Amino acid sequence: MSENESENESVALSIRDLNLTIDDHHILKDVSLDVPAGKVMGLAGESGSGKTMTGMTVLGLQPEGAKVSGEIDYHGENLLAMTDKQLAGYRGRHIAMVFQDPTASLHPMIRIGVQLTDHMRHHLGLSKEDARKRAIELLELVQVPDPEGTLRRYPHQFSGGQLQRIAIAVAIACKPDLIIADEPTTALDVTVQAGILQLLRHLCDTTGLTIILITHDLGVMSALADEIAVMRGGQIVELGSRYDVIRNPRHPYTKSLIDSLPKQMMEQREKGEQAARDGRQEQEGGQHD
Ligand SMILES: Nc1ncnc2c1ncn2[C@@H]1O[C@H](COP(=O)(O)OP(=O)(O)OP(=O)(O)O)[C@@H](O)[C@H]1O
Ligand SMILES: [Mg+2]
Secondary structure: OOOOOOOOOOEEEEEEEEEEEEOOEEEEEEEEEEEEOOOEEEEEEOOOOOHHHHHHHHOOOOOOOOEEEEEEEEOOEEHHHOOHHHHHOOEOOOEEEEOOOHHHHOOOOOOHHHHHHHHHHHHHOOOHHHHHHHHHHHHHHOOOOOHHHHHHOOHHHOOHHHHHHHHHHHHHOOOOOEEEEEOOOOOOOHHHHHHHHHHHHHHHHHHOOEEEEEOOOHHHHHHHOOEEEEEEOOEEEEEEEHHHHHHOOOOHHHHHHHHOOOHHHHHHHHHHHHHHHHHHHHHHOOOOO
């Protein structure tokens, strides 16, 4: 842990020594991670490294027969010690998930309005009218055009990018404080990916939402995450602020991932980081490196 780390920074979720085994296959190995509240924690790493399994285990959605040990502390409660019924009360309500394919979280035959409001009426106890009002506000927040018309339509009437925005609206409808977004832009056209990432960042900055962003794409990570954890072979091999991990990677695997990023992207990133540092130094009275 770095000395500069803020001592009173609150933690939204704390994973301690998480181990997961399926049929003698040790899939997660001593995964420990503090997710700072109101920040984007990026979980990066190659395919099969255990990113999705980590996210699913937080929600108690690990494969049947998996043996799990460790602790996942969420506001003083150990999620790993909860029964399925107790966990079900947390899923969607306090901790929500956004998947790669937005159609996975939306029913194809039910109007968007019903999918958004049913959820809220059930969990938040809202009246039909209040739920409808909040649904429109949510669609405005995720910047879907014509929110009122959207409520009447079905999923197939939207583009992939718009559907992911709607899926994000469904995910945040019950005011969870943590979202686990697993490759939320991987299935989307490259031209709409940036918009979805900006939306997640915007939600984090304006509503205090905490996001665990899972992606194999370190480029996406370097553009969005506050903190980055890099996984390999079921372990966290690197953990730190985005700046430290991207600029001073310690693990050779992280170095190789960063070296494979397009050079232009890194130059833009450095400019952005430099501007941010200049801003901070001005505020702090203009100290030099
Ligand atoms: N249902 C399952 N049963 C048994 N093993 C599984 C199951 N799902 C995943 N695994 C194994 O767990 C390991 C971690 O998989 P996981 O899906 O977490 O990887 P990932 O980092 O999310 O990869 P990707 O980037 O491809 O999504 C892999 O070795 C995978 O084969
Ligand atoms: Mg995955």
